[in-house]
Amino acid sequence: MNREPKTLRPFFEPRSIAIIGARRKPGFGFGLPLFLERQGFGSKLFLVTPTPGALHGRPVYAKLDELPEPADLGLVLVPAPATPEVLAACARSGPRHLILENAGFAETGPEGAALEDRCRGLVKEFGLRVIGPNCVGVVNTANRFATTEVIPECLVPGAVGIIAQSGVFGNILLDWLPEERVRISKAVTIGNRLDVDECDLLDYLAEDPATRVITLYLEGAKDGPRLLAALKSATAKKPVVILKSGRTEAGKRATASHTGSLSGEDEVYEAVFAQAGAIRAGSVQELFDLAQTLATQPRLFGNRVGVVTSSGSLGALVIDACLDQGLVAATLSEETVARVRKEAPDWMNVKNPLDVGPSGQFKVALSALLNDANVDGVIAIPVVPFSAIRSFEPLGLTAGLWIGEIQKIWEAAGRKKPLVVGVVGSAGWVERIRALCGEKVPVLRAPEHAARALQALLKQKT
Amino acid sequence: MNREPKTLRPFFEPRSIAIIGARRKPGFGFGLPLFLERQGFGSKLFLVTPTPGALHGRPVYAKLDELPEPADLGLVLVPAPATPEVLAACARSGPRHLILENAGFAETGPEGAALEDRCRGLVKEFGLRVIGPNCVGVVNTANRFATTEVIPECLVPGAVGIIAQSGVFGNILLDWLPEERVRISKAVTIGNRLDVDECDLLDYLAEDPATRVITLYLEGAKDGPRLLAALKSATAKKPVVILKSGRTEAGKRATASHTGSLSGEDEVYEAVFAQAGAIRAGSVQELFDLAQTLATQPRLFGNRVGVVTSSGSLGALVIDACLDQGLVAATLSEETVARVRKEAPDWMNVKNPLDVGPSGQFKVALSALLNDANVDGVIAIPVVPFSAIRSFEPLGLTAGLWIGEIQKIWEAAGRKKPLVVGVVGSAGWVERIRALCGEKVPVLRAPEHAARALQALLKQKT
Numbered sequence: 056m057n058r059e060p061k062t063l064r065p066f067f068e069p070r071s072i073a074i075i076g077a078r079r080k081p082g083f084g085f086g087l088p089l090f091l092e093r094q095g096f097g098s099k100l101f102l103v104t105p106t107p108g109a110l111h112g113r114p115v116y117a118k119l120d121e122l123p124e125p126a127d128l129g130l131v132l133v134p135a136p137a138t139p140e141v142l143a144a145c146a147r148s149g150p151r152h153l154i155l156e157n158a159g160f161a162e163t164g165p166e167g168a169a170l171e172d173r174c175r176g177l178v179k180e181f182g183l184r185v186i187g188p189n190c191v192g193v194v195n196t197a198n199r200f201a202t203t204e205v206i207p208e209c210l211v212p213g214a215v216g217i218i219a220q221s222g223v224f225g226n227i228l229l230d231w232l233p234e235e236r237v238r239i240s241k242a243v244t245i246g247n248r249l250d251v252d253e254c255d256l257l258d259y260l261a262e263d264p265a266t267r268v269i270t271l272y273l274e275g276a277k278d279g280p281r282l283l284a285a286l287k288s289a290t291a292k293k294p295v296v297i298l299k300s301g302r303t304e305a306g307k308r309a310t311a312s313h314t315g316s317l318s319g320e321d322e323v324y325e326a327v328f329a330q331a332g333a334i335r336a337g338s339v340q341e342l343f344d345l346a347q348t349l350a351t352q353p354r355l356f357g358n359r360v361g362v363v364t365s366s367g368s369l370g371a372l373v374i375d376a377c378l379d380q381g382l383v384a385a386t387l388s389e390e391t392v393a394r395v396r397k398e399a400p401d402w403m404n405v406k407n408p409l410d411v412g413p414s415g416q417f418k419v420a421l422s423a424l425l426n427d428a429n430v431d432g433v434i435a436i437p438v439v440p441f442s443a444i445r446s447f448e449p450l451g452l453t454a455g456l457w458i459g460e461i462q463k464i465w466e467a468a469g470r471k472k473p474l475v476v477g478v479v480g481s482a483g484w485v486e487r488i489r490a491l492c493g494e495k496v497p498v499l500r501a502p503e504h505a506a507r508a509l510q511a512l513l514k515q516k517t
Numbered sequence: 518m519n520r521e522p523k524t525l526r527p528f529f530e531p532r533s534i535a536i537i538g539a540r541r542k543p544g545f546g547f548g549l550p551l552f553l554e555r556q557g558f559g560s561k562l563f564l565v566t567p568t569p570g571a572l573h574g575r576p577v578y579a580k581l582d583e584l585p586e587p588a589d590l591g592l593v594l595v596p597a598p599a600t601p602e603v604l605a606a607c608a609r610s611g612p613r614h615l616i617l618e619n620a621g622f623a624e625t626g627p628e629g630a631a632l633e634d635r636c637r638g639l640v641k642e643f644g645l646r647v648i649g650p651n652c653v654g655v656v657n658t659a660n661r662f663a664t665t666e667v668i669p670e671c672l673v674p675g676a677v678g679i680i681a682q683s684g685v686f687g688n689i690l691l692d693w694l695p696e697e698r699v700r701i702s703k704a705v706t707i708g709n710r711l712d713v714d715e716c717d718l719l720d721y722l723a724e725d726p727a728t729r730v731i732t733l734y735l736e737g738a739k740d741g742p743r744l745l746a747a748l749k750s751a752t753a754k755k756p757v758v759i760l761k762s763g764r765t766e767a768g769k770r771a772t773a774s775h776t777g778s779l780s781g782e783d784e785v786y787e788a789v790f791a792q793a794g795a796i797r798a799g800s801v802q803e804l805f806d807l808a809q810t811l812a813t814q815p816r817l818f819g820n821r822v823g824v825v826t827s828s829g830s831l832g833a834l835v836i837d838a839c840l841d842q843g844l845v846a847a848t849l850s851e852e853t854v855a856r857v858r859k860e861a862p863d864w865m866n867v868k869n870p871l872d873v874g875p876s877g878q879f880k881v882a883l884s885a886l887l888n889d890a891n892v893d894g895v896i897a898i899p900v901v902p903f904s905a906i907r908s909f910e911p912l913g914l915t916a917g918l919w920i921g922e923i924q925k926i927w928e929a930a931g932r933k934k935p936l937v938v939g940v941v942g943s944a945g946w947v948e949r950i951r952a953l954c955g956e957k958v959p960v961l962r963a964p965e966h967a968a969r970a971l972q973a974l975l976k977q978k979t
Contacts, residue, residue: 167864223900224828226904227828230943234944274833338963339834339963366683366685367683369689412685440685481693502801
């Protein structure tokens with residue numbers, strides 16, 4: 056039994072796990088034991104289910120006090136009405152940390168809300184720590200632990216911590232993030248927040264050395280002043296990016312029944328986020344783009360942006376977006392102008408944004424901007440018609456030769472300034488650019504987000 | 518020789534083509550003849566180049582008046598300073614329609630601007646019609662004609678017409694659109710607009726029966742009042758969606774040197790677009806999402822939106838976005854509530870947004886919303902954790918069984934109301950949803966854009 060019920064550590068690093076409500080029929084309680092076995096937790100796994108007989112070749116236990124050793128984390132999958140009984144059993148013999156992955160509480164109406172209130176009382180009385188209900192729990196990439204079946208690709212360790220109020224949404228993020236090259240440290244879905252809430256997790260992830268940036272999907276806060284305090288304390292240590300739904304009255308009603316919380320007024324949230332120095336994302340894609348940038352790039356120490364592109368149009372769109380974010384177009388140094396002009400064809404304008412067109416000067420221009428004392432941060436928008444790539448690749452003229460090895464160019468310039476790459480075009484082109492950017496240079500799918508990402512790096516406190 | 522120099526038709530449906538400035542070395546003038554041959558224009562193709570000898574096994578001609586028959590479209594690839602000479606030759610022996618795909622004009626500075634002015638005078642004097650310079654010309658999917666090498670996937674005929682000021686940008690759109698399932702009718706890049714401009718093309722595409730929606734990427738108008746008139750006249754016939762860069766002063770400077778035009782004040786453009794009833798897109802992705810929706814969906818005749826989803830969070834985000842767009846969340850009819858409740862598990866809330874969670878009721882709910890008299894348009898956001906899809910597909914439980922054959926459900930409901938699908942998640946999931954939506958139901962990558970797309974359908978005049 057864990058002797059520090061206050062800590063959240065057993066949620067992420069359990070020494071032994073009880074699945075309470077394992078099932079013999081296909082469904083969540085059936086697949087989860089197999090998944091945890093595959094993840095290497097088989098020797099610490101106990102299945103609890105009232106009907107006797109083996110499951111997946113493992114013994115099952117009718118009661119928690121029959122386990123050969125006490126578990127320090129319980130994953131609860133029983134029908135909602137059976138939850139109080141499970142809480143009482145846990146109070147007697149452990150575990151003291153529980154993730155309620157079942158649904159049927161406040162999100163379903165007054166009856167469920169009454170059940171949730173009763174459980175909350177018991178959790179407090181027994182001194183348990185509970186995540187959920189109506190959630191899918193946690194992911195920790197460091198030990199490859201997850202309390203819901205996830206695709207293996209999302210378990211590549213990274214620096215982004217995720218707190219999501221909704222279970223399904225959390226799961227979708229985990230599906231999507233590997234493709235967007237957002238690598239996570241830990242992820243938690245908090246559901247109805249019977250006990251552990253976003254503030255507890257902000258505190259926890261703020262102290263987590265594996266987490267460099269915290270992202271939060273919030274429908275409504277449980278406690279506004281406490282959220283402000285937790286955000287302030289977290290942003291003093293690392294950036295926090297928030298996606299908040301329930302901005303409108305109808306949106307609020309939508310979330311009210313979804314995780315049983317009431318969204319507050321949007322203006323208040325806006326003020327709280329601003330006061331706390333948190334960054335608000337306007338969409339899911341922007342949340343990803345900001346997370347990826349903040350997890351990999353250094354701070355921006357001035358507002359002068361250099362843009363290199365092979366599309367004048369996208370250069371213009373990005374400069375517009377920079378100005379919207381309070382950034383300015385850097386005036387290129389004489390050295391940069393001379394260096395780029397040296398190899399450039401006559402038709403090429405050497406100014407900012409630096410539109411190299413089909414000159415093949417992308418890598419020279421990128422390197423020059425990264426080394427220009429007048430430039431604080433760089434946005435690169437490499438585009439080449441894919442028909443050209445398809446024709447030239449067999450002749451050995453690869454995207455890397457055309458555009459340059461972007462991550463290497465950034466590293467050669469000392470990684471001192473942030474570099475953000477925006478890419479549009481076919482999936483094949485995006486894939487090639489991602490390969491050139493490696494794991495260290497963020498590749499954003501909306502060029503407009505590049506400006507927003509640099510602004511977030513400028514705003515960053517630490 | 519074409520006897521109607523006013524018409525733009527030979528640009529899109531040439532009977533014979535002269536490539537003026539074909540080249541023996543790899544590059545644009547080398548690959549284009551091969552591409553046009555592959556597209557089936559080999560028998561109508563003449564190569565003009567001053568140095569004698571065959572090219573790609575074809576005869577070459579030193580001068581335009583040596584062609585065996587006059588061409589009605591000329592693709593000009595000669596160095597910029599040789600352009601006046603080409604124009605004079607065309608005036609003597611045709612063609613009278615030319616696409617200047619060369620660069621080195623106003624976009625490069627005062628010298629180039631003087632050359633461009635001289636050419637403009639000659640074009641007027643000789644009564645030629647010219648697209649460009651500094652562009653890649655046109656695409657017509659009906660006859661698979663294109664004046665730049667494009668990937669074959671973008672030549673699947675569709676209903677979206679594209680006018681883009683920039684050549685590279687136009688090319689990138691052509692690369693990207695097939696994946697986004699935006700099928701085009703005709704596309705034109707107009708470059709420096711020596712003669713043919715966005716207004717001429719708005720007029721042309723407004724009358725083009727293959728084009729159901731016109732999209733325009735604009736850096737700056739040549740003539741504001743004329744643009745207003747052309748937009749008004751076009752929007753009376755079909756929707757026009759505009760992406761405009763150069764919103765800020767720096768963005769304006771960026772475009773000024775790019776295609777040699779000056780952007781006007783953004784407020785004026787905003788007013789012109791609003792007065793003309795054109796729809797302004799905020800980003801490239803939004804342009805695609807709006808085009809795809811307007812090309813496939815019927816008008817929206819009221820502002821009551823029904824949302825079906827398996828993620829309460831995304832439902833809430835979308836309802837927020839709907840309210841932002843002046844739409845409202847429909848109150849579901851008693852029939853819909855009864856129909857959905859009949860099969861729904863106890864935990865499921867039957868209201869709008871209709872979050873079906875993992876109930877498997879997505880298809881029932883979607884069909885009910887499409888048939889609900891209180892609902893004017895429907896947004897569907899199907900999400901399922903991809904780990905579940907991967908596990909269940911081998912057992913025969915496909916995305917189609919889980920979510921429903923979306924296009925078929927829409928068709929069964931009579932295609933009377935717009936349906937827009939928003940999808941997030943892994944590429945594998947997006948691919949499955951696209952398959953379920955076929956070619957008739959738009960699949961938007963940002964759920965927030967679904968609200969914007971419905972608003973565009975509401976605003977549509979025809």
